[in-house]
Amino acid sequence: MQSHLDQFHALSELLSRYKGDWQLMPFTQATWPWPEMAGLEAFSADELDGLDLDGQRALIEPYRPGLFAWMQTELGAFAAEGPEPLARLSVGMKGRKWQQITDFSQAVRPVASVLEWCAGKGHLGRVYASQGHAVKALELQADLCEQGREQARHWQLDHQFVCADALSADAAQYVRQDQHAMALHACGDLHSRLLQLAVKAGTEAVSISPCCYHLIATEYYQPLSSAGRQWDLTLTPFDLRLPLQELVTGGERASRLRHLEQQYRLGFDALQRALTGVNAYLPVPNAPKSLFTGDFAGFARWAADKKGLALSAGINWQHYLALGQARQQVVRRMDWVRHWYRKPLELWLLLDRVCFLEEAGYQVSLGTFTDKQHTPRNALIDARRGRF
Numbered sequence: 001m002q003s004h005l006d007q008f009h010a011l012s013e014l015l016s017r018y019k020g021d022w023q024l025m026p027f028t029q030a031t032w033p034w035p036e037m038a039g040l041e042a043f044s045a046d047e048l049d050g051l052d053l054d055g056q057r058a059l060i061e062p063y064r065p066g067l068f069a070w071m072q073t074e075l076g077a078f079a080a081e082g083p084e085p086l087a088r089l090s091v092g093m094k095g096r097k098w099q100q101i102t103d104f105s106q107a108v109r110p111v112a113s114v115l116e117w118c119a120g121k122g123h124l125g126r127v128y129a130s131q132g133h134a135v136k137a138l139e140l141q142a143d144l145c146e147q148g149r150e151q152a153r154h155w156q157l158d159h160q161f162v163c164a165d166a167l168s169a170d171a172a173q174y175v176r177q178d179q180h181a182m183a184l185h186a187c188g189d190l191h192s193r194l195l196q197l198a199v200k201a202g203t204e205a206v207s208i209s210p211c212c213y214h215l216i217a218t219e220y221y222q223p224l225s226s227a228g229r230q231w232d233l234t235l236t237p238f239d240l241r242l243p244l245q246e247l248v249t250g251g252e253r254a255s256r257l258r259h260l261e262q263q264y265r266l267g268f269d270a271l272q273r274a275l276t277g278v279n280a281y282l283p284v285p286n287a288p289k290s291l292f293t294g295d296f297a298g299f300a301r302w303a304a305d306k307k308g309l310a311l312s313a314g315i316n317w318q319h320y321l322a323l324g325q326a327r328q329q330v331v332r333r334m335d336w337v338r339h340w341y342r343k344p345l346e347l348w349l350l351l352d353r354v355c356f357l358e359e360a361g362y363q364v365s366l367g368t369f370t371d372k373q374h375t376p377r378n379a380l381i382d383a384r385r386g387r388f
């Protein structure tokens with residue numbers, strides 16, 4: 001079996017080679033950017049979205065050799081080794097959240113007192129505390145800490161809360177060697193910071209499920225591992241959002257409104273290019289959803305107002321809407337290509353964290369802790385100081 005580092009190098013090489021595919025911003029492109037894949041233009045966006053695996057492979061493999069296999073990579077599932085949490089602790093939690101907590105707590109068994117990083121109300125830590133483990137929760141929001149403390153008093157648990165900013169210098173004091181540090185869905189910089197502090201403190205075990213990779217303070221992603229720095233992909237927050245762009249579901253109405261919004265935005269873009277004579281994409285801020293239940297002219301007037309653009313009389317709205325609809329097909333085809341890289345890019349980000357911990361001497365397992373239906377961010381990195 002390939003080591004994590006070998007996988008990371010192979011994936012880095014592939015992502016570097018095809019950077020022009022996934023770093024492309026479809027909205028800003030006026031024309032189809034891949035002449036070698038001109039054949040894709042024969043498909044409607046709906047046809048591409050509806051392709052089965054064989055159909056996808058036939059369109060991808062000839063142009064981007066090696067990519068399809070990475071798209072199909074599935075992480076193995078961690079075994080559920082721990083006891084079922086007490087059902088009464090689920091009160092006030094949504095079903096999916098409780099399932100995540102249950103599965104995480106069964107997949108990760110504490111080997112020392114628990115530090116839960118960015119704990120919210122401390123749902124996960126409460127499960128461990130109810131099983132006899134000492135738990136400390138670090139959380140920024142005072143009201144969440146107070147609600148967590150209230151629960152700890154109610155259930156008489158050894159569950160302490162520290163109200164602190166995980167990114168502050170002060171937070172370092174809470175990460176110690178004799179702990180099992182955990183973070184369930186702490187965003188971007190927050191879980192990276194835990195990894196850095198844990199490595200520095202030599203923390204016994206670290207188990208995290210990362211999310212929101214794009215929430216970083218820097219302009220570009222700073223790889224954690226030295227292997228990652230060697231292959232720096234210069235990822236921007238826009239690139240880092242790609243792994244989070246799941247195939248959106250949410251019913252026919254939501255999907256219709258999403259498509260309409262894209263058509264209106266692209267129609268407005270065609271209009272503003274014609275009016276200003278500047279052939280460049282002009283970003284328009286988030287718009288109230290109600291604008292997309294009205295007509296295109298209403299949206300375009302709103303957008304023009306936001307951008308300080310004077311609209312001349314007698315604009316042929318139908319013409320610009322038709323341009324927007326045509327461009328939407330192209331944008332959706334480009335998105336279809338970009339989405340090939342969602343999984344490989346997320347795996348790269350996970351492996352950067354894994355390699356960082358391995359470089360620091362940890363033995364690391366990478367897998368899933370829960371089914372995708374409970375959360376799309378279901379990866380778990382589990383690291384133990386190298387004595388196992």
Ligand SMILES: C[S@@+](CC[C@H](N)C(=O)[O-])C[C@H]1O[C@@H](n2cnc3c(N)ncnc32)[C@H](O)[C@@H]1O
Pocket residue numbers: 117118119120121123138139140141144164165166167183184185186187190
């Ligand atoms: C997505 S929630 C996850 C909460 C919890 N781990 C869970 O799975 O239920 C992220 C948590 O991080 C907290 N947070 C955000 N920024 C923080 C910071 N700078 N320091 C500490 N906690 C922070 C938020 O208040 C929130 O409770």
